[in-house]
Amino acid sequence: MRIDKFLKLARLVKRRSAAQEMIELGAVRLDGRACKSSAEVREGGVLEVAYMNRVLKVRVLCSDEALLKRPGTVAWETLGERPVAPDRNPWEDG
Template sequence: MRIDKFLKVSRLIKRRTLAKEVASQGRITVNGNKAKAGTEVAPGDEITIQFGSKVVTVRVEEIQDTTKKEASDSMYTLLKEEPLS
């Protein structure tokens, strides 16, 4: 699955267009490599996202095309959340 779609479906980022913008700004890495919006992710991949004031690292647990809001957090495991230094 493309990373922009994964971020939207998992509700880490609310809109897919916003996920594309964040990726194009170079603020997303997958397994340590800068990711573009079309980068494919699979279970076991580590995604690091630089938000405005914090950096969040998650591990992909499962891929789903759609999910309910209550189940969206089962798609990933939060590994680290720290303020941007």
């Protein structure tokens, strides 16, 4: 499944267009690398999503579109979360 669609269906972002914009700006990483909206998400993959003041790191548990559309499906598990100052690059250490 495309990463932009996964972010929307997994409820990590509200709209697919917002997911595409975040990806284009470099606020989303797949398995430690910058990616494009068309990148394929697979079960076991690790996503990092930089929001305004935090970076959320998750492991993909389900990448099946039909299952993600069903209520109650668990799409991801949290691996970690760290705060980031809004004026800092979320991918820089320190």
